[in-house]
Amino acid sequence: MLRLGPLxxxxxxxxxxxxxxxxxxxxxxRGPLSRQVRAAADGExxxxxxxxxxxxxxxxxxxxxxxxxxxxxxxxxKRHGAAAIDTPVLELRETLVGKYGEGTKLIYELxxxxxxxxxxxxxxxxxxxxxxxxxKITNMKRYHVAKVYRRDNPAMTRGRYREFYxxxxxxxxxxxPMIPDAECLKIVHEILSDLQLGDxxxxxxxxxxxxxxxxxxxxxxxxxxxxxxxVDKLDKVPWEEVRSxxxxxxxxxxxxxxxxxxxxxxxGGLELIExxxxxxxxxxxxxxxxxxxxxKLLFEYLTLFGITGKISFDLSLARGLDxxxxxxxxxVLLQQENQHxxxxxxxxxxxxxxxxxGLVGMFDPxxxxxxxVGVSIGVERIFSILEQRLEASGEKLRTTETxxxxxxxxKHLLAARLKLxxxxxxxxxxxxxxxxxxxxxxxxxxxxxxxxxxxxxxxxEQELADGVVKLRVIATRxxxxxxxxxLIDEIRRRLEP
Amino acid sequence: MLRLGPLxxxxxxxxxxxxxxxxxxxxxxRGPLSRQVRAAADGExxxxxxxxxxxxxxxxxxxxxxxxxxxxxxxxxKRHGAAAIDTPVLELRETLVGKYGEGTKLIYELxxxxxxxxxxxxxxxxxxxxxxxxxKITNMKRYHVAKVYRRDNPAMTRGRYREFYxxxxxxxxxxxPMIPDAECLKIVHEILSDLQLGDxxxxxxxxxxxxxxxxxxxxxxxxxxxxxxxVDKLDKVPWEEVRSxxxxxxxxxxxxxxxxxxxxxxxGGLELIExxxxxxxxxxxxxxxxxxxxxKLLFEYLTLFGITGKISFDLSLARGLDxxxxxxxxxVLLQQENQHxxxxxxxxxxxxxxxxxGLVGMFDPxxxxxxxVGVSIGVERIFSILEQRLEASGEKLRTTETxxxxxxxxKHLLAARLKLxxxxxxxxxxxxxxxxxxxxxxxxxxxxxxxxxxxxxxxxEQELADGVVKLRVIATRxxxxxxxxxLIDEIRRRLEP
Numbered sequence: 001m002l003r004l005g006p007l008x009x010x011x012x013x014x015x016x017x018x019x020x021x022x023x024x025x026x027x028x029x030r031g032p033l034s035r036q037v038r039a040a041a042d043g044e045x046x047x048x049x050x051x052x053x054x055x056x057x058x059x060x061x062x063x064x065x066x067x068x069x070x071x072x073x074x075x076x077x078k079r080h081g082a083a084a085i086d087t088p089v090l091e092l093r094e095t096l097v098g099k100y101g102e103g104t105k106l107i108y109e110l111x112x113x114x115x116x117x118x119x120x121x122x123x124x125x126x127x128x129x130x131x132x133x134x135x136k137i138t139n140m141k142r143y144h145v146a147k148v149y150r151r152d153n154p155a156m157t158r159g160r161y162r163e164f165y166x167x168x169x170x171x172x173x174x175x176x177p178m179i180p181d182a183e184c185l186k187i188v189h190e191i192l193s194d195l196q197l198g199d200x201x202x203x204x205x206x207x208x209x210x211x212x213x214x215x216x217x218x219x220x221x222x223x224x225x226x227x228x229x230x231v232d233k234l235d236k237v238p239w240e241e242v243r244s245x246x247x248x249x250x251x252x253x254x255x256x257x258x259x260x261x262x263x264x265x266x267x268g269g270l271e272l273i274e275x276x277x278x279x280x281x282x283x284x285x286x287x288x289x290x291x292x293x294x295x296k297l298l299f300e301y302l303t304l305f306g307i308t309g310k311i312s313f314d315l316s317l318a319r320g321l322d323x324x325x326x327x328x329x330x331x332v333l334l335q336q337e338n339q340h341x342x343x344x345x346x347x348x349x350x351x352x353x354x355x356x357x358g359l360v361g362m363f364d365p366x367x368x369x370x371x372x373v374g375v376s377i378g379v380e381r382i383f384s385i386l387e388q389r390l391e392a393s394g395e396k397l398r399t400t401e402t403x404x405x406x407x408x409x410x411k412h413l414l415a416a417r418l419k420l421x422x423x424x425x426x427x428x429x430x431x432x433x434x435x436x437x438x439x440x441x442x443x444x445x446x447x448x449x450x451x452x453x454x455x456x457x458x459x460x461e462q463e464l465a466d467g468v469v470k471l472r473v474i475a476t477r478x479x480x481x482x483x484x485x486x487l488i489d490e491i492r493r494r495l496e497p
Numbered sequence: 498m499l500r501l502g503p504l505x506x507x508x509x510x511x512x513x514x515x516x517x518x519x520x521x522x523x524x525x526x527r528g529p530l531s532r533q534v535r536a537a538a539d540g541e542x543x544x545x546x547x548x549x550x551x552x553x554x555x556x557x558x559x560x561x562x563x564x565x566x567x568x569x570x571x572x573x574x575k576r577h578g579a580a581a582i583d584t585p586v587l588e589l590r591e592t593l594v595g596k597y598g599e600g601t602k603l604i605y606e607l608x609x610x611x612x613x614x615x616x617x618x619x620x621x622x623x624x625x626x627x628x629x630x631x632x633k634i635t636n637m638k639r640y641h642v643a644k645v646y647r648r649d650n651p652a653m654t655r656g657r658y659r660e661f662y663x664x665x666x667x668x669x670x671x672x673x674p675m676i677p678d679a680e681c682l683k684i685v686h687e688i689l690s691d692l693q694l695g696d697x698x699x700x701x702x703x704x705x706x707x708x709x710x711x712x713x714x715x716x717x718x719x720x721x722x723x724x725x726x727x728v729d730k731l732d733k734v735p736w737e738e739v740r741s742x743x744x745x746x747x748x749x750x751x752x753x754x755x756x757x758x759x760x761x762x763x764x765g766g767l768e769l770i771e772x773x774x775x776x777x778x779x780x781x782x783x784x785x786x787x788x789x790x791x792x793k794l795l796f797e798y799l800t801l802f803g804i805t806g807k808i809s810f811d812l813s814l815a816r817g818l819d820x821x822x823x824x825x826x827x828x829v830l831l832q833q834e835n836q837h838x839x840x841x842x843x844x845x846x847x848x849x850x851x852x853x854x855g856l857v858g859m860f861d862p863x864x865x866x867x868x869x870v871g872v873s874i875g876v877e878r879i880f881s882i883l884e885q886r887l888e889a890s891g892e893k894l895r896t897t898e899t900x901x902x903x904x905x906x907x908k909h910l911l912a913a914r915l916k917l918x919x920x921x922x923x924x925x926x927x928x929x930x931x932x933x934x935x936x937x938x939x940x941x942x943x944x945x946x947x948x949x950x951x952x953x954x955x956x957x958e959q960e961l962a963d964g965v966v967k968l969r970v971i972a973t974r975x976x977x978x979x980x981x982x983x984l985i986d987e988i989r990r991r992l993e994p
Contacts, residue, residue: 060580081929083557175932432578435672
């Protein structure tokens with residue numbers, strides 16, 4: 001959390017300190033607080049000053065950057081016609097159990113305080129499925145931006161937290177194959193391009209192809225999931241390690257592992273799909289054949305979208321979660337701007353998703369399925385990249401939108417400031433004043449420079465006598481007297497982009 | 498939750514159902530899910546389909562209304578120069594303990610899963626104080642819009658939930674008296690006026706005045722807080738009941754209770770303040786005198802803001818929370834539009850706040866104080882009013898912002914739709930298409946009418962041959978052929994407000 005220090009300090013400078021002698025309202029501030037309160041106030045039991053492990057505060061500078069990032073993501077979701085929904089942070093425990101495989105042990109559970117047994121949501125996908133089944137909704141295109149919770153080992157510098165935002169876009173409904181799936185990949189492409197995060201690749205695979213591979217390599221169906229999670233490690237560790245884990249921990253035969261190795265190390269484009277469709281063994285497997293058919297159609301649509309250049313059909317992609325049933329994908333950044341390496345290195349996944357046709361059915365009393373496909377944008381990782389970039393650039397983000405500071409050059413003019421500022425507020429102009437009876441003009445102008453306020457509206461005795469307001473442009477120090485009745489229009493004119 | 502039914506149904510209509518026969522990607526959707534997953538899919542153990550008690554989902558229509566409400570509140574906060582911060586939903590338990598008096602028993606605690614003992618935040622004020630102390634911030638003007646959690650008895654029709662949004666604006670720092678306090682009241686006035694919720698009054702009081710009253714009526718300081726919480730009930734029950742609770746439960750003498758009654762039933766404006774400043778007993782009490790001095794200054798500033806018409810100095814206002822130390826206030830709506838009663842009736846508090854100069858000091862190792870004053874807008878209550886009003890009006894809120902539907906009149910034109918829609922997305926135009934290979938034109942136009950999409954861009958064989966796109970205005974059914982290269986500009990022109 002140390003990195004937040006300087007930003008917090010910026011926030012601290014947001015308002016200039018007032019006069020030292022406390023205002024009268026402070027005198028009695030030790031008033032009759034409750035017993036514990038007074039105990040604590042007397043320092044008998046001071047709470048540890050920290051946020052829970054794996055969580056953090058967002059000071060204004062970070063909150064402003066995050067707002068930019070989230071609004072960029074949301075505007076893409078809206079461009080694709082998604083509606084927003086919101087679901088509770090709390091879910092019944094039983095709603096979450098058995099949906100996340102190994103992830104289940106990372107779910108935050110609430111204490112039994114009487115009543116229902118609750119947990120904090122682990123992602124936004126299972127609550128979405130619960131929502132669809134609960135309301136008998138058979139088709140919907142929605143986005144959801146909200147925090148989720150995982151008792152994970154945080155790696156906060158790399159943007160991994162226990163409380164973090166997810167930005168999900170999902171399409172539920174029975175439609176013609178691969179059209180919604182293609183749109184999800186288009187969305188990832190649009191967002192990563194818009195954010196200018198540098199070069200990226202979107203790996204695509206299909207659970208049925210993987211299962212087909214396992215099947216023809218002699219893996220019993222009961223071991224498909226474990227084999228999957230082992231294959232998934234190929235982006236981090238070399239094949240030899242993956243192989244030994246398959247044979248060792250997962251108990252596959254060496255021959256099976258070797259045969260799997262021949263397939264899962266393949267990656268390419270349409271030509272690879274065609275090749276595998278001709279593969280004597282794979283083409284005989286129903287699951288694989290269907291999966292490859294989907295992939296071929298998907299690539300056709302992605303070609304029409306003009307984004308195949310960044311798509312890689314990668315048989316090593318498996319994705320951790322249990323509920324995927326079809327197309328799966330994951331976007332990785334190839335290198336960060338500030339790095340200058342010959343070999344583009346992966347800085348990890350910034351988006352992922354896939355098709356989960358069985359999940360809603362798990363919540364439906366009659367097991368009625370609602371096919372779904374969706375994407376989740378890894379905004380925390382992206383945020384930490386943007387944050388590093390901002391720090392490197394030295395650019396200072398404005399944390400407020402104030403347009404005008406109402407200032408006075410002499411003493412005893414608080415009333416004039418209060419009258420003027422409420423006129424500005426009434427006209428919808430974003431205005432501030434210092435909370436002092438008689439602030440120095442210099443301090444007021446410094447505050448504008450520190451916080452980036454472009455204009456100062458100055459009322460002194462002379463201006464009041466003349467019925468004008470002195471409008472000062474902070475950047476140029478230009479000053480001009482504006483008749484009071486024309487002030488609002490003049491400010492609006494000068495604020496026009 | 499029943500009231501959500503129709504809205505959920507609306508959401509369900511968001512996308513027209515596709516063809517019944519499942520797409521191939523469904524065939525293998527029973528794939529190798531994990532054991533529990535398959536168990537659940539087979540209906541062995543189906544989770545109860547509900548959200549936790551006191552919580553609710555927000556279907557698109559509600560989410561859209563809520564977005565409107567929150568952005569109105571936030572834009573007011575920004576107009577007053579506040580910066581945004583975010584803090585975790587989780588706090589260390591010890592951070593929350595002993596800050597809420599009787600409220601403490603309503604805190605959600607997390608199960609001890611090893612590591613820190615955690616709880617869900619109860620409000621946004623204590624986390625703000627923790628944040629200030631932790632980062633040694635001595636002055637700051639911030640807003641925070643987020644969910645808080647209370648194990649309360651929900652009254653959901655009246656907008657009371659266990660998970661609910663709070664919208665807080667706070668000013669921290671040592672400034673000249675009553676200037677920040679006055680701005681908080683101005684903000685409440687602006688928000689309630691902007692939202693046009695009907696007539697309202699903002700009750701104002703001062704903890705030191707109440708304490709002064711208790712003192713001169715012979716109440717021992719140890720009983721100030723209990724007496725406070727009893728007085729606070731005067732807006733719901735008649736004085737006689739409050740009196741008997743004071744004498745009975747709270748153990749005050751009948752004489753003390755009667756003397757208190759003479760004061761706490763008073764309400765008025767500046768003239769009442771003046772009268773109490775002349776009150777032989779009260780004017781002799783230091784606390785009361787300071788409090789009345791604050792109130793006089795506050796009314797002076799509120800007069801300059803021109804809002805005293807809606808302000809009532811009400812000695813019965815006490816506010817529940819322990820941490821208030823100075824000015825306290827609460828806004829109540831006097832009557833709802835749809836009600837036609839002679840006597841305006843209070844429909845309950847929609848905003849409240851006050852000064853808490855001791856809270857930050859409770860977190861500071863050296864007990865250093867940072868005086869604070871803030872306001873919290875009761876958006877849930879306001880939301881349920883707006884929701885009822887919307888239902889009454891029969892107006893249907895758009896849940897998406899889609900501007901153009903890309904449609905085709907004949908079969909085998911999916912490729913043409915995919916090419917055109919990606920051009921529109923590329924130009925930043927919000928566009929949708931149906932996820933079917935060959936949808937009927939009628940269905941496509943119906944979808945526009947159902948979801949409020951204003952334009953349809955139609956490409957048929959003829960249009961493709963002529964290098965044009967048929968642009969249809971859904972409302973007027975006017976159709977005009979636009980040269981492909983002019984389409985984007987034409988759409989933008991027609992979408993201009």
